[in-house]
Amino acid sequence: MRVLTIAVYGVLVLAAVVLTVLAHRRPGSVDGLGAVLDRGLASRPARVVVLLLWLWLGWHFFVGATVTP
Amino acid sequence: MTSAGTTETATLRRPWSTVAWVAVPVLAGLVQLLRGEAADAVIFLVPALLLAADAAGALPKPRPSPLRARRLLAAGTVVAGLVLILTPRHGTADAAAVGLLGLAVLAAAWPDPPARLEEQPRRARRSAVLWATIAVAIAAWELLAFLLGLPSASASFRHPAISDLLDPVADTAGGRVVLVTAWALAGLALLNRGRR
Numbered sequence: 196m197r198v199l200t201i202a203v204y205g206v207l208v209l210a211a212v213v214l215t216v217l218a219h220r221r222p223g224s225v226d227g228l229g230a231v232l233d234r235g236l237a238s239r240p241a242r243v244v245v246l247l248l249w250l251w252l253g254w255h256f257f258v259g260a261t262v263t264p
Numbered sequence: 265m266t267s268a269g270t271t272e273t274a275t276l277r278r279p280w281s282t283v284a285w286v287a288v289p290v291l292a293g294l295v296q297l298l299r300g301e302a303a304d305a306v307i308f309l310v311p312a313l314l315l316a317a318d319a320a321g322a323l324p325k326p327r328p329s330p331l332r333a334r335r336l337l338a339a340g341t342v343v344a345g346l347v348l349i350l351t352p353r354h355g356t357a358d359a360a361a362v363g364l365l366g367l368a369v370l371a372a373a374w375p376d377p378p379a380r381l382e383e384q385p386r387r388a389r390r391s392a393v394l395w396a397t398i399a400v401a402i403a404a405w406e407l408l409a410f411l412l413g414l415p416s417a418s419a420s421f422r423h424p425a426i427s428d429l430l431d432p433v434a435d436t437a438g439g440r441v442v443l444v445t446a447w448a449l450a451g452l453a454l455l456n457r458g459r460r
Binding site for chain 2: 197200201203207210211214218223225226230234235237239240244245247248252253255256257258259261262
């Protein structure tokens with residue numbers, strides 16, 4: 196079960212890599228993450244929430260309790 | 265029409281979008297309460313309240329943040345990264361670095377950039393859906409692993425959350441350098457997104 200759980204994380208990361216490669220190789224088919232963020236983060240709620248998630252990752256891994264004891 | 269007015273018009277035209285975005289920190293805050301991490305819950309729920317109040321028109325219009333402020337924030341992100349690398353993990357210095365950086369970043373991110381009302385081609389909408397699907401799938405799988413791992417240590421081993429996998433890495437000096445660098449670079453990239 197542990198292997199399956201980790202494998203699904205791997206598949207999802209791989210999907211992001213595939214989209215990124217596709218955006219570079221066939222620019223007319225799909226946009227890369229940067230272009231999507233540029234459009235999406237023009238709105239305040241999206242911009243604040245995405246930066247909040249980034250900040251929390253820093254807090255979670257380096258300041259607060261990363262794993263439940 | 266002013267740029268702020270244009271943005272308000274765009275927001276009013278898509279109220280579901282604002283509700284969906286505000287729901288993200290609300291749900292994340294509730295998950296943190298489930299984890300028993302009050303500070304983490306506050307990090308999500310206070311900005312969620314501010315966003316909800318802003319959407320209801322209860323907050324004053326902010327002034328645009330100057331380019332110089334964002335450059336200072338970029339320097340602040342580098343300094344915070346160095347503090348995270350050079351001081352003991354989970355220490356007071358780490359809390360101060362991330363906490364102060366967080367307040368400054370959110371204050372700078374609050375004002376809207378000059379609005380660009382442009383029709384989005386079908387490709388843009390399709391791309392947004394594809395990337396959002398991956399992000400939501402990662403969050404959902406992480407949450408499922410966390411919930412399945414709650415009953416016991418062995419259950420947590422069978423269903424590791426990303427935090428369980430990366431925590432031992434962050435405990436090593438080299439691993440922390442890699443993770444902090446990746447986190448800081450992501451932040452530097454995000455600071456200017458949406459303003460191009």
